[in-house]
Amino acid sequence: MLSPHRPRVLPQTRKPVRTGGASLRALLSAACCAVLGAGLLAGAGTATATEAQAPARAAAAGSKVVGYFTEWGTYDRKYYVKNIETSGSGAKLTHINYAFGNVTGGKCAMGDAYAATDRAYTAAESVDGVADTWDQPLRGNFNQLRKLKKLHPNLKVLWSFGGWTWSSGFGEAAKNPAAFAQSCYDLVENSKWADVFDGIDIDWEYPNACGNTCDTSGKAAYKNLMGALRSKFGSGNLVTSAITADATSGGKIDAADYAGAAQYVDWYNPMTYDFFGAWDATGPTAPHSPLNSYSGIPKAGYHTSATIAKLRGLGVPASKLLLGIGFYGRGWTGVTQAAPGGSATGPAAGTYEQGIDDYKVLKTKCPATGTVGGTAYAKCGSNWWSYDTPSTIAGKMTYKNAQGLGGTFFWELSGDTSNGELIKAIN
Numbered sequence: 001m002l003s004p005h006r007p008r009v010l011p012q013t014r015k016p017v018r019t020g021g022a023s024l025r026a027l028l029s030a031a032c033c034a035v036l037g038a039g040l041l042a043g044a045g046t047a048t049a050t051e052a053q054a055p056a057r058a059a060a061a062g063s064k065v066v067g068y069f070t071e072w073g074t075y076d077r078k079y080y081v082k083n084i085e086t087s088g089s090g091a092k093l094t095h096i097n098y099a100f101g102n103v104t105g106g107k108c109a110m111g112d113a114y115a116a117t118d119r120a121y122t123a124a125e126s127v128d129g130v131a132d133t134w135d136q137p138l139r140g141n142f143n144q145l146r147k148l149k150k151l152h153p154n155l156k157v158l159w160s161f162g163g164w165t166w167s168s169g170f171g172e173a174a175k176n177p178a179a180f181a182q183s184c185y186d187l188v189e190n191s192k193w194a195d196v197f198d199g200i201d202i203d204w205e206y207p208n209a210c211g212n213t214c215d216t217s218g219k220a221a222y223k224n225l226m227g228a229l230r231s232k233f234g235s236g237n238l239v240t241s242a243i244t245a246d247a248t249s250g251g252k253i254d255a256a257d258y259a260g261a262a263q264y265v266d267w268y269n270p271m272t273y274d275f276f277g278a279w280d281a282t283g284p285t286a287p288h289s290p291l292n293s294y295s296g297i298p299k300a301g302y303h304t305s306a307t308i309a310k311l312r313g314l315g316v317p318a319s320k321l322l323l324g325i326g327f328y329g330r331g332w333t334g335v336t337q338a339a340p341g342g343s344a345t346g347p348a349a350g351t352y353e354q355g356i357d358d359y360k361v362l363k364t365k366c367p368a369t370g371t372v373g374g375t376a377y378a379k380c381g382s383n384w385w386s387y388d389t390p391s392t393i394a395g396k397m398t399y400k401n402a403q404g405l406g407g408t409f410f411w412e413l414s415g416d417t418s419n420g421e422l423i424k425a426i427n
Contacts, residue, residue: 062400064322064407065426066095066269068160070414071115071141076352079414081144082127087420089413090152092427095238097201097269098145099412101161103169106176107183108161116140117193127151142193149196158238159188160201167205168213174221177228185232199238199266200229206244207256223261230264242269245324247310248301259314266320269409270311272304273326276386278347278355281332285342287386288330291374291396296341303373304396308403318404323396325408327415327422329362329387330355338379340372340386348383358415359422362387374399390425397426 067089073079084090102109110116117140123131127147132139138146149155161184162170173180188197205211207222215221230239241261246252258268276286276298284296290303297303304323312318332355334345347355357365366385368376374395377386388396400408408426416422 062319062405062407064094064267064409065092065423066097066322066407066409067093067423068097068099068410068412069141069145070099070412071112073412073414074115074119074141077414080121080125081141081148082125083418084413085127085148085151087413087416087418087423089416089420089423090148090155092420092423093152093155094407095156095158095198096145096413097158097160097240097242097409098141098197099160100163100166100203101159101187102166103162103173104166105169106172106180108180108187109183110187111166114140117142138192142196146193146196156198156238157196158199158201158240159197160203160242162203162205164205164212167203167211167215170204170207170225171213171215171217174207174217174225177225178232180225181228181232184229188233199240200233201238201240201242201269202226202229203242205242206252209244209252209255219255219257220260222256222258223264226261226264238266239264240267240269241265242271245270245272245275245304245307247306248299251301253307253310253314258311259316262316262320267322267406268311268316268320269322270307270324271411272307272324273411274330275299275302277330278332278344281344281346283332283335283342283344285332285335285337285340285344285377285384285386287340287373287375287377289324289326289375289386289388290372291392291399294340294373297373298341305399308405312403319406321403321405322407322409323400323405325388325393325396325410325422325426327388327410327412328356328358329366329385331357331366331383331385333383335379335382335384338369338384340377342384344384348385357385359387359389360415360417363389363417363421388422390421393422393425 100111102111119140120132123129127144145157184200188200208215208217208219233239243258244252273289276288284298286298292305293303311321331348332344333348335342350357351361362385366378366380368378368389370377375392376389
């Protein structure tokens with residue numbers, strides 16, 4: 001199973017960083033040539049007077065809307081926290097996952113400290129129209145998130161650690177879960193930005209299995225790690241996790257004790273996208289985020305409903321599972337067949353990376369011409385793309401509600417249009 005958390009090409013920053021996530025073959029290709037429980041939200045704390053007066057948005061099971069905000073997206077994409085507000089997404093989100101913190105030396109660590117805490121925002125770039133000053137104690141994305149939360153008092157922010165590239169550090173962390181949990185708590189609850197975060201999200205790709213690197217920590221390692229985090233962060237903070245969507249027999253879901261660890265998490269984000277893509281350069285073409293199976297699907301069990309059925313069958317409560325959606329598409333070139341299942345000659349050109357592009361680009365560049373497996377596809381010239389649209393997201397929301405799932409999450413905010421077409425479809 002491949003990771004949805006794909007890379008971005010960064011310009012040189014004051015502190016060079018690696019991006020948080022990518023699909024295996026996309027990453028290797030670049031290197032070779034160059035994803036509420038039934039109860040109330042944990043960690044909500046005692047409501048302030050402002051919160052009490054604000055409209056309730058996250059109280060009922062099934063209502064969570066969790067969007068990833070990427071640290072590196074502020075560079076090449078120039079997608080700032082302000083864009084969450086101007087697109088209307090701030091009023092529709094219940095939670096933001098800030099991606100990614102690093103995992104190294106058995107500890108949680110900063111990803112890009114300059115982007116997170118030091119970059120000075122101009123008045124035009126800032127959430128509230130007020131420019132940063134040289135002597136203020138906190139700048140960067142963290143300060144912008146603080147400003148966004150002032151506008152939306154019920155909005156919660158989690159710091160997500162790991163992702164594709166930095167998951168290699170979890171193996172060392174698993175050797176001493178208590179020490180790892182302590183390091184994460186100390187970082188997330190740092191007094192300079194403790195008010196920004198309401199908990200932690202773990203994106204380990206993948207425990208006791210292979211992602212960017214192969215982990216051999218054993219089946220119990222993930223459960224032990226999540227247990228230590230819950231123990232340290234307590235009931236007053238959220239603890240969540242992005243997990244594999246590989247529901248095949250003997251696949252990545254079977255490699256770790258996700259069912260046993262469910263008692264420690266507020267919810268899981270199964271990464272139900274990137275099932276297929278142009279890392280298989282010659283095809284067959286297939287939608288990367290099918291909701292259901294369909295005639296001719298390249299691999300049985302590689303679809304969202306199989307993932308949810310597998311996790312529920314293992315005993316994970318439906319209310320602790322969120323439905324994953326990608327705000328991007330994957331595509332091939334050299335394709336002659338309009339329907340899925342055609343051959344190709346390689347990945348289609350993308351704005352930042354071959355074989356992938358944002359919904360906001362594809363809706364105009366290659367408008368959807370058909371649907372299969374509950375998601376959309378399009379053929380433009382010799383290029384073939386698949387992606388979700390407002391219409392297919394509406395269908396996925398029907399499925400989410402029928403299954404009694406805890407809500408929806410998506411990768412990631414910058415892929416949506418400037419007026420938030422996709423997040424509106426989720427709501």
